[in-house]
Amino acid sequence: MSKIKVWELICLFCIVCLVSGCSSKEEQLQQSIAQAIQNAEQELSQLERELSQGQIRNAYLLKEYSKVLKEQRPELAQISNVIAQDATTNGPLFQGLAKRLEEIKSLPTSPPDVQTLQRLEVLREAMKPSLFGDALTDPINMLADMSNGELARVGAISQAAQGAGEGNQLVGNPNYGQWQTNNDGISFWQWYGMYRILGDVFDAVEYGRWSKRRKYSYYNDYGRYRYSSPKQIKAQTALETRTRQSYARQGKQFTSPYAKRRSGASGLSRSSYTPTSTRSSYATSSSYSKRNAGTVRNSSSRTSRGVSRGK
Numbered sequence: 001m002s003k004i005k006v007w008e009l010i011c012l013f014c015i016v017c018l019v020s021g022c023s024s025k026e027e028q029l030q031q032s033i034a035q036a037i038q039n040a041e042q043e044l045s046q047l048e049r050e051l052s053q054g055q056i057r058n059a060y061l062l063k064e065y066s067k068v069l070k071e072q073r074p075e076l077a078q079i080s081n082v083i084a085q086d087a088t089t090n091g092p093l094f095q096g097l098a099k100r101l102e103e104i105k106s107l108p109t110s111p112p113d114v115q116t117l118q119r120l121e122v123l124r125e126a127m128k129p130s131l132f133g134d135a136l137t138d139p140i141n142m143l144a145d146m147s148n149g150e151l152a153r154v155g156a157i158s159q160a161a162q163g164a165g166e167g168n169q170l171v172g173n174p175n176y177g178q179w180q181t182n183n184d185g186i187s188f189w190q191w192y193g194m195y196r197i198l199g200d201v202f203d204a205v206e207y208g209r210w211s212k213r214r215k216y217s218y219y220n221d222y223g224r225y226r227y228s229s230p231k232q233i234k235a236q237t238a239l240e241t242r243t244r245q246s247y248a249r250q251g252k253q254f255t256s257p258y259a260k261r262r263s264g265a266s267g268l269s270r271s272s273y274t275p276t277s278t279r280s281s282y283a284t285s286s287s288y289s290k291r292n293a294g295t296v297r298n299s300s301s302r303t304s305r306g307v308s309r310g311k
Contacts (some may be wrong), residue, residue, distance in 0.1 A: 036120040038099045038103055041125040047097075050087050050129050057182075058136040059087040065143040065151050072150050079146075079201055082194050086139045092175040092192070093135055093227070097126055100229050103291065122276050123298065126226040130269040136226055137268075138169035145169075146201070151169065156216055157264045169217040172234040179239055185246055187239060190191040208243055211257040217262030218272075220257060225276045262298055280309050 050190060054060050066084035070077045085091040100123055107116055125131060137155035144151040151161065170176045177191040188209035191198050214220065219227060228236070240256055247254035265272075 003114060006211050008142070009063045026112055029114060029117065030109060033109075033112055033117050033120065037105060038105075040120055040124050040127065043124055044098060044101060046063040047094070047127050047132060048128060051087070051089055052092065056129050056133050056136075058133040058140060061138055061154065062140050062143070065140055065147075068151060069147050072147060073200060073264075076201070079197055082197060083139045083143055085194075086136055092195075093132070094228065095121065096175040096229075101164060103229065120269070122226055125271070125276060126223075128271060131226065131271050134268045134272045135218055135223050138173070140274050142169050142215075155218065155265060157266065162215060162264055168215070169219070170198075170200055170206065171202075171210060172214070172217070172236075173219040174228055176236070181239075181242075188245065191263050207239065208247065208254065211240075211243070212255040214262065216262035218265070218268070221265065222268065222272045224258070289311075 016094055027243060050056050053061055062084055066080045066087075069080045086093045088094070100119075104116060104119055104123070107113070126129045126135075137153075141153045141156055156162075171189050176195050179187040181187045182191045189205040189207070189210070223237075225233070240258075244254045244256075
């Protein structure tokens with residue numbers, strides 16, 4: 001009888017140790033998530049201050065490009081103002097980061113999920129001023145492409161070197177719009193809210209053709225995992241799979257828009273060339289699992305090398 005009691009005590013002790021160990025790990029993860037949220041809030045505030053104080057070079061450059069384009073092409077003043085919003089905290093790029101942080105904060109805290117910590121790590125990378133400045137090269141280059149060679153592209157090769165199919169750097173970026181599928185199963189790019197005005201400048205963009213002929217953009221070639229939420233990545237993956245299957249049924253070949261990185265980036269920060277620390281987790285987790293390719297009407301194919309008329 002005494003032996004049985006001894007073994008019972010030993011088993012009970014092991015169970016208590018096991019439960020205590022699990023509880024300790026959960027508590028540690030919970031504390032890590034709480035600390036990461038606090039850090040992210042501070043880093044978002046820091047990014048907000050630097051934007052407001054004009055300390056991010058490309059944000060300043062975006063505003064300057066907007067001024068030049070409005071003087072050169074007054075008919076594009078409204079569009080220029082809309083695109084320049086990204087130089088402020090009211091722009092969709094900054095607001096997208098803020099929204100993602102709020103979504104993470106609203107997640108259940110118990111039991112803690114390691115994927116929450118991974119999402120926070122990637123979100124904090126996107127909040128780095130250097131990376132945010134790199135992401136601003138897309139709206140900057142969109143303005144450059146509409147300037148008839150008056151403004152130079154930034155962080156990318158020139159229009160002339162890239163070839164036919166100007167601009168449309170924001171297509172595919174869920175901060176500005178989304179792919180909508182019609183009754184025929186064909187998906188077209190639809191701009192959000194104030195960006196709907198870009199539909200007056202750019203030709204309709206059909207997903208399959210865009211996917212095959214997509215030109216370089218910072219978001220699609222470098223920033224997609226940092227500047228997208230898990231839900232947005234999941235939607236992109238679902239659309240790609242659905243389109244691939246549709247093409248296969250028709251005996252057509254489909255090319256993924258993300259099959260390879262397009263050439264054209266130059267002068268980006270070192271952080272942009274570094275893969276996201278948890279990219280594989282994003283890609284495999286349950287959460288992340290047109291007539292031509294965006295031609296700008298009435299736009300020249302020449303691109304200068306300076307901010308204004310530089311050669």
